[in-house]
Amino acid sequence: GAVVSQHPSWVICKSGTSVKIECRSLDFQATTMFWYRQFPKQSLMLMATSNEGSKATYEQGVEKDKFLINHASLTLSTLTVTSAHPEDSSFYICSAPGRVNQPQHFGDGTRLSIL
Amino acid sequence: DAKTTQPNSMESNEEEPVHLPCNHSTISGTDYIHWYRQLPSQGPEYVIHGLTSNVNNRMASLAIAEDRKSSTLILHRATLRDAAVYYCILRLSGNTPLVFGKGTRLSVIA
Numbered sequence: 001g002a003v004v005s006q007h008p009s010w011v012i013c014k015s016g017t018s019v020k021i022e023c024r025s026l027d028f029q030a031t032t033m034f035w036y037r038q039f040p041k042q043s044l045m046l047m048a049t050s051n052e053g054s055k056a057t058y059e060q061g062v063e064k065d066k067f068l069i070n071h072a073s074l075t076l077s078t079l080t081v082t083s084a085h086p087e088d089s090s091f092y093i094c095s096a097p098g099r100v101n102q103p104q105h106f107g108d109g110t111r112l113s114i115l
Numbered sequence: 116d117a118k119t120t121q122p123n124s125m126e127s128n129e130e131e132p133v134h135l136p137c138n139h140s141t142i143s144g145t146d147y148i149h150w151y152r153q154l155p156s157q158g159p160e161y162v163i164h165g166l167t168s169n170v171n172n173r174m175a176s177l178a179i180a181e182d183r184k185s186s187t188l189i190l191h192r193a194t195l196r197d198a199a200v201y202y203c204i205l206r207l208s209g210n211t212p213l214v215f216g217k218g219t220r221l222s223v224i225a
Contacts, residue, residue: 006158034212043202044159044215093158097210101147104213106158 003027004096006107014115015086021079021110023094029074030096034104035067038091050077084114119203124220127193135188135219137203142183147206149213150177150188152199159202159215162188198223 005024013019023033031052036044048058048069056069066088068080081088093109120138127133139148150162163170163177165186170177176189190197202218 004158032210036215043217044153046212046214049212091156095158095212097212100210103149103161103164106160109156109158111156 003105004094004107006094006110008110009108010111010113012113012115013084016083017114019081019084019112021081021092021094021112023077023079023096023107025075025096025105028096030077031074032097033071033077034095034097035069035077035079036093036095038093038109044093047079052077081112084112086114088112089114119205119216121201121203121216121219123217124222126222126224127190129195129223129225130192133190133193133197133221135190135201135203135221136185137187138185139203139205140184142205143207145207148177148179148183148186149204149206150175150201151204151213152197152201153218154196154199159213160199162201164206193221193223195223195225197221 003026007022011019033050035047037047038044046059047062048056050056050069050071052071058064071077091109091111094107096105147164147166149164151159152162153159163172163175165177178187200218200220202215204213
């Protein structure tokens with residue numbers, strides 16, 4: 001069964017709206033979670049690493065004020081796309097590392113469509 | 116992360132074996148070789164991983180070259196549900212995030 005739960009799976013909203021995506025680790029604690037973005041016909045791009053109890057680490061070119069990450073507990077990380085615009089439409093995927101040298105676990109993704 | 120090279124696409128007939136190649140000539144001694152696949156509109160799914168020895172699990176087999184500069188993912192009997200993009204990724208030991216390349220798009224023909 002899924003070890004990482006991501007919600008919602010699909011969002012359609014108007015331009016200017018802020019959208020929150022939740023990522024939960026099931027049955028294990030994740031002090032770190034990874035957020036990826038995937039545009040159509042492209043590969044996954046790492047956006048940021050969220051860390052429980054401290055600030056997230058963003059990859060180069062990712063706007064911190066645009067993509068707010070909160071790692072509120074050992075089982076929950078959230079990504080908020082603030083004032084979303086059509087160019088933010090994408091497939092957002094969260095992930096949690098497994099044990100050392102073990103597989104990384106992925107959520108099912110959130111398809112975000114901004115009108 | 117060290118770079119991997121995979122063919123853009125491959126095609127297989129249903130119920131036949133599939134060998135998906137991956138070149139990673141700059142692999143370091145501590146890099147693990149991971150394979151994931153992504154079905155349409157889903158998050159990536161773990162397939163298999165290894166360090167030096169060949170590995171088998173219920174999904175696939177991983178054959179690693181003796182010099183570790185290449186590896187092959189083997190699906191023993193392709194089904195239509197195996198149609199996906201397959202990613203070969205080198206990962207440092209520990210919990211660093213996976214860095215995805217373009218992968219190989221596998222089509223399975225009935």
